[in-house]
Amino acid sequence: MLSFCRDSAWKYLQSTHLGGDRTYSHYTSRDFSSQFGLEDFLCTDDIPGTDEDTDSAVLFGTLRGNVVGLRYYTGVVNNNEMVALQREPNNLYDKNAVKVNNVNGNQVGHIKKELAAPLAYIMDNKLAIVEGVVPYGAKNAFTMPVQMSFWGKEENKQTVLDKLKMHGFKLAPPSKSNWVSGRAGPSYSAPGHAAVQMTTEQLKSEFDKLFEDLKEDDKTHEMEGAEAVGTPLLPHQKQALAWMVSRENSKELPLFWEEKNSFYYNTLTNFAEKERPETVLGGILADDMGLVTMCSALVNLNTELLLFFFFSVVFVISFQNKGLSVQSVKKNDSEEGPRTTLIICPLSVLSNWIDQFEQHIRPDVHLNIYVYYGPDRSKDPAFLSKQDIILTTYNILASDYGSRGDSVLHRLKWLRVVLDEGHTIRNPNAQQTKAALNLEAQRRWILTGTPIQNSLKDLWSLLSFLKLKPFTDREWWHRTIQRPVMLGEQGALRRLQALIKNITLRRTKTSKIKGKPVLELPERKIFIQHVTLTEEERKIYQSVKNEGKAAISRYFNEGTVLAHYADVLGVVLRLRQLCCHPHLCTNTSSSSESTPEELREKLVNKMKLILSSGSDEECAICLDSLNLPVITHCAHVFCKPCICEVIQSEQPNAKCPLCRNELRVEHLVECPPEESDSSIEKKGDREWISSSKINALMHALIDLRKQNPAVKCLIVSQFTTFLSLIETPLKESGFVFTRLNGSMAQKKRVQAIQSFQDSQTGSPTIMLLSLKAGGVGLNLTAASRVFLMDPAWNPAAEDQCFDRCHRLGQKQDVVITKFIVKNSVEENMLKIQKKKRELAAGAFAAKKLTVSEVKQTKINEIKSLIDL
DNA sequence: ACCGCCGGGTGCC
DNA sequence: ACCGCCGGGTGCC
Numbered sequence: 001m002l003s004f005c006r007d008s009a010w011k012y013l014q015s016t017h018l019g020g021d022r023t024y025s026h027y028t029s030r031d032f033s034s035q036f037g038l039e040d041f042l043c044t045d046d047i048p049g050t051d052e053d054t055d056s057a058v059l060f061g062t063l064r065g066n067v068v069g070l071r072y073y074t075g076v077v078n079n080n081e082m083v084a085l086q087r088e089p090n091n092l093y094d095k096n097a098v099k100v101n102n103v104n105g106n107q108v109g110h111i112k113k114e115l116a117a118p119l120a121y122i123m124d125n126k127l128a129i130v131e132g133v134v135p136y137g138a139k140n141a142f143t144m145p146v147q148m149s150f151w152g153k154e155e156n157k158q159t160v161l162d163k164l165k166m167h168g169f170k171l172a173p174p175s176k177s178n179w180v181s182g183r184a185g186p187s188y189s190a191p192g193h194a195a196v197q198m199t200t201e202q203l204k205s206e207f208d209k210l211f212e213d214l215k216e217d218d219k220t221h222e223m224e225g226a227e228a229v230g231t232p233l234l235p236h237q238k239q240a241l242a243w244m245v246s247r248e249n250s251k252e253l254p255l256f257w258e259e260k261n262s263f264y265y266n267t268l269t270n271f272a273e274k275e276r277p278e279t280v281l282g283g284i285l286a287d288d289m290g291l292v293t294m295c296s297a298l299v300n301l302n303t304e305l306l307l308f309f310f311f312s313v314v315f316v317i318s319f320q321n322k323g324l325s326v327q328s329v330k331k332n333d334s335e336e337g338p339r340t341t342l343i344i345c346p347l348s349v350l351s352n353w354i355d356q357f358e359q360h361i362r363p364d365v366h367l368n369i370y371v372y373y374g375p376d377r378s379k380d381p382a383f384l385s386k387q388d389i390i391l392t393t394y395n396i397l398a399s400d401y402g403s404r405g406d407s408v409l410h411r412l413k414w415l416r417v418v419l420d421e422g423h424t425i426r427n428p429n430a431q432q433t434k435a436a437l438n439l440e441a442q443r444r445w446i447l448t449g450t451p452i453q454n455s456l457k458d459l460w461s462l463l464s465f466l467k468l469k470p471f472t473d474r475e476w477w478h479r480t481i482q483r484p485v486m487l488g489e490q491g492a493l494r495r496l497q498a499l500i501k502n503i504t505l506r507r508t509k510t511s512k513i514k515g516k517p518v519l520e521l522p523e524r525k526i527f528i529q530h531v532t533l534t535e536e537e538r539k540i541y542q543s544v545k546n547e548g549k550a551a552i553s554r555y556f557n558e559g560t561v562l563a564h565y566a567d568v569l570g571v572v573l574r575l576r577q578l579c580c581h582p583h584l585c586t587n588t589s590s591s592s593e594s595t596p597e598e599l600r601e602k603l604v605n606k607m608k609l610i611l612s613s614g615s616d617e618e619c620a621i622c623l624d625s626l627n628l629p630v631i632t633h634c635a636h637v638f639c640k641p642c643i644c645e646v647i648q649s650e651q652p653n654a655k656c657p658l659c660r661n662e663l664r665v666e667h668l669v670e671c672p673p674e675e676s677d678s679s680i681e682k683k684g685d686r687e688w689i690s691s692s693k694i695n696a697l698m699h700a701l702i703d704l705r706k707q708n709p710a711v712k713c714l715i716v717s718q719f720t721t722f723l724s725l726i727e728t729p730l731k732e733s734g735f736v737f738t739r740l741n742g743s744m745a746q747k748k749r750v751q752a753i754q755s756f757q758d759s760q761t762g763s764p765t766i767m768l769l770s771l772k773a774g775g776v777g778l779n780l781t782a783a784s785r786v787f788l789m790d791p792a793w794n795p796a797a798e799d800q801c802f803d804r805c806h807r808l809g810q811k812q813d814v815v816i817t818k819f820i821v822k823n824s825v826e827e828n829m830l831k832i833q834k835k836k837r838e839l840a841a842g843a844f845a846a847k848k849l850t851v852s853e854v855k856q857t858k859i860n861e862i863k864s865l866i867d868l
Numbered sequence: 869a870c871c872g873c874c875g876g877g878t879g880c881c
Numbered sequence: 882a883c884c885g886c887c888g889g890g891t892g893c894c
Contacts (some may be wrong), residue, residue: 069880093881110881142879142882869892876889879882 057151057483060128060160061171067100067109067134068143075106076138081270083108083132083146084475087123096120100132100146103271103470108134111146118167128152128160131479151483240285243505247283248443254280254468255502256495268480268495269470277469282444284422284462284504337442338415340387344436345420347373347393348742348778351750353420354391355779372396372409373746379408394424394432395627399641401435414441422446425465426458428474430621431641433461456482456496466503523813524806528830531696531821533579541578541824544585548575549866556868561859568862572825575866579821580722580790581691599633603669607631621646621657630668634661643668688728693819697787698729700817701766704785705735709765712756712782716769716801717789723768726789730766737766742773757782771801781809786816791829795837828865 067083077083084101088110091097098111098119111119122128128150137144150160150171161171254277258265263272345353350373357369370384372392384390392409400407417439419425425433444466460482463471470476481499484492533541548571555561561568577584607629621642628640634656638646647654647665654663690698697715704711717723720741730737738752756767759782767780771792783805792798806814820826862868 067880072880088881091881097881099881113881116881142884872892874889874891876887878887879885 056153057129058154058157059174060150060152060157061173063115063148063150063164063169063171064135065115065146065148066112066143067146068112069109070140070142070144073107073109075102075104075108077102077108077134077144078265078270078272079134079136079138081134081138081272082476082479083134084473085111085119085123085130085132085148087120089120089124098123103266103269103473103476104273105473109144112143114167115169118163118169121163122150122160127156127163131475240505244283244285244445247503248281250279250281252279253277255499257469266470269476271470278467280444280466280468280503281442282416282446282466282503284446284448284466286448286504286506338385338413340385340412340414341389341416341418342409342414342439342441343389343391343418343420344394344397345391346424347395347746348749348773349420350391350393350746351753352779354750357389381408381412384408385412394436398430398432398435399627401431401438402641405435405438407435410435410438410440412440414439416443416445417441418445418447419465420447422448422462422465423458425461427621428461428464431639431645437461437465456485463499463503468499468503521806521808522810524802524816525813526802526816526818528818528820529696529700531579531692531819533692533821533824537578537582537692540582540585541575544571544574544578545825545866548572549868552862552866553868556859561862572865575825576790576829577719577722579824579826580693580717580719581725583686583689583725584719584722600669603631603633603635604671606635607637607669607671629671631671632656632661632663632669633667634663640668640670688725690729691725693789693821694726694729696819697726697789698733700787701730701735702733705765710761711785712765712767713785713787714767714769714780714783714801714805715787715789716771718771718792719790720770722789723770726768735766736762736764737768738764739768740773740778741770744773753778753780756780769801769804771797778804779807779809780804781807781811784810784812784814786814788816788818791818791820791826791833793829793833795833825865828867832861832864 082103084103084105086099086101088097088099089095094113094116096113096116096119098116100108100111102108110116119130123130129152131149131151132146133149134144135147152160164171253259253264256267257277258267260272263274264276265272266277343353350371354369354371357367367389368387369389369391370378370387372378372384372390373396377396378384397407397409400409417436419436425436427433446462446465448462460471460474460477463477464474471481481492481496485496552561552564552568552571555564555568574585621638626637626639627642629637630640630643631637632643636656638657643657643663644665646657647663650663655661656663701713704713715723715726717726720743723739723741727737727739738756740749740752744752752767756764757780767783769780786802786805788798788801792801802814802816820830
């Protein structure tokens with residue numbers, strides 16, 4: 001049965017993404033490659049052995065032990081209730097102490113010391129995860145039994161068994177009845193009622209269906225927009241609105257809770273308490289139309305909701321009351337409780353929210369909207385709590401939260417917190433996630449196009465944010481849902497489905513309302529235009545390629561390819577740059593030993609290369625854009641706060657999350673004060689030359705202008721310096737253009753977007769856009785042509801970029817041109833992309849890969865990239 | 869009796 | 882704890 005774990009469906013579910021673990025040491029080559037934007041190309045499933053992932057755990061066996069000292073603690077349990085075992089190394093009486101807590105986190109007792117001794121060793125060395133259930137005797141006065149399950153990696157099994165044996169304990173071998181079910185006890189997994197395992201296909205298809213259109217009445221019911229909303233709502237918006245309003249007014253017990261003789265029981269953990277578990281007022285809006293329309297639609301929806309609560313009347317009344325006006329607002333002022341909605345979004349979407357509020361709220365309705373952003377942001381709680389809406393970004397939230405967690409945003413209580421692009425918080429260890437989870441709010445919403453990106457694990461932070469008991473604690477989520485689902489238990493999958501259904505609204509591009517598609521968009525066509533390098537360009541390309549090839553061949557011969565990954569990717573990066581323009585490739589070939597100052601400079605250069613390549617500006621720890629980037633001696637770039645936290649928590653022997661090299665705070669090199677403009681100018685000092693790609697682009701642009709001078713274009717590249725180089729011929733040919741970079745200040749961004757979207761003659765017809773400059777929300781519908789100057793590793797990133805103009809509001813067909821250099825790494829990238837797409841879309845029958853096979857795949861991909 | 873046995877005091881880690 | 886364990890009291894039959 002366990003062999004199931006190793007097949008592909010399991011892999012699919014367990015994902016290649018980072019997920020919830022306690023240590024940083026499981027960061028794998030995937031994150032490593034993400035520094036170079038290769039994350040989706042290399043198919044880097046976690047390499048076993050570097051991964052502390054609990055999902056790869058198997059059940060070693062079970063053991064009956066005793067909980068003692070019950071009379072000293074207030075925590076109570078029920079028979080068959082799950083309990084948590086927690087190490088208490090600072091216990092005065094026994095450094096091996098292991099606490100036993102109930103689901104609510106209240107201490108029930110301790111594990112008897114004889115057993116605690118081996119347990120402490122096992123837990124401290126992370127040899128196994130130990131989980132407990134109290135089978136009976138819950139009402140005992142002094143001691144009670146506890147049935148323990150030991151889960152861990154196969155290779156640790158023997159150590160665990162030996163350690164226990166040394167202390168005279170022996171695990172009962174795993175048997176079906178006690179491992180299949182994630183449930184707490186026999187009352188829920190009666191023998192003979194054992195869970196049915198699903199086939200790979202079933203599991204995959206069930207998982208895909210998790211977020212499919214839900215046909216319940218409460219989700220197809222429509223609701224009219226508030227009077228205060230200036231624009232009429234589309235049917236799917238009305239639906240969503242109705243659903244959201246019903247969620248915010250819900251009086252229902254949360255899922256998996258039952259009321260039983262004046263107690264509230266959790267059916268997953270068998271936990272019971274007198275206090276009613278809080279109803280989750282909110283949920284997840286997971287419209288994948290998001291990529292096209294959802295920003296505007298959701299903002300619209302949220303405006304409604306905000307207004308709805310703002311006016312503090314039942315929605316139905318508010319739209320019946322045609323005379324709704326500012327007076328109603330006043331009424332709210334006297335009421336108790338928080339009145340402010342806090343919206344957190346990526347910086348790239350911030351201006352969209354502002355725009356949308358401006359566009360959709362009737363001008364005579366006054367809302368206090370404050371953008372909590374920038375160095376001068378007000379930190380006056382009195383002022384902030386008077387706002388109706390506060391907009392801020394994840395980075396601001398996280399940096400305010402800092403290490404002490406006492407920011408003004410965290411001191412205030414909110415009427416509502418809305419997380420836009422909610423998957424931003426999928427990494428439980430990220431500072432942004434921690435900061436978001438610690439906000440106090442009455443109502444909580446998550447907007448995301450991708451609720452589960454790759455893994456069930458991604459869901460935990462979201463549920464935790466929603467304060468869905470008992471999942472706020474990762475252990476209960478893992479024990480009751482995540483692991484049982486991974487193990488293919490049908491009951492668990494049903495529970496998960498019920499849960500998702502209960503709290504999410506999802507419509508897809510293909511969703512229909514009353515037989516009509518929710519959304520109709522103009523066509524989108526993609527053309528690939530091949531570019532041939534000039535002889536001179538080809539010479540340079542070939543020489544760099546040969547040099548790189550030689551180095552990589554050497555690594556192959558030495559068998560150290562994976563160890564030299566950074567260098568390999570560096571070669572690939574340089575080749576990609578050379579396809580665009582010879583000046584992009586600033587040679588950073590590493591030479592032998594050097595002085596600390598030289599080393600420092602080299603590191604700074606390397607960091608700048610990574611930052612300016614535009615290919616990826618993510619920190620592998622928080623998975624978000626780099627905040628105060630620093631580079632380690634092993635040449636990996638992280639947010640300073642993120643890496644400092646890692647170093648802090650792993651003291652004294654902190655290791656790089658990416659390569660496990662030794663790390664020290666004093667070795668971190670910071671990015672010197674921004675001189676991006678001057679560095680561009682420096683490059684400008686170099687005499688400008690064109691390139692084949694630029695020629696191809698200019699040719700197309702001039703042609704287009706002849707046909708229709710009003711057509712607007714996006715010129716997209718991952719390399720911001722390339723965009724700078726393109727500026728010169730644009731100016732020469734008299735194009736009016738604007739530009740949007742990831743690094744631009746908010747004000748400038750807004751300006752750039754507004755001027756581009758403007759339809760007046762004389763407004764810019766071209767926008768230079770860095771591939772990842774904008775989040776999902778960025779609205780550039782003025783453009784109907786896109787020129788993608790260089791292929792992205794991640795086809796999804798390309799699609800997301802195209803969707804910035806191919807979205808609601810686009811009236812014309814969108815034509816996309818991808819420039820691809822013939823006989824180059826770019827063509828190989830396309831091939832690999834295609835292969836990957838087919839693999840993802842096709843049958844899910846791909847065989848399980850062994851460690852060596854995974855490595856071989858990677859090596860093959862490197863080979864095919866540089867024609868080895 | 870450097871034992872056994874009795875029965876009171878006592879009780880997590 | 883209606884247990885175990887500890888350590889003091891005690892001691893032929």
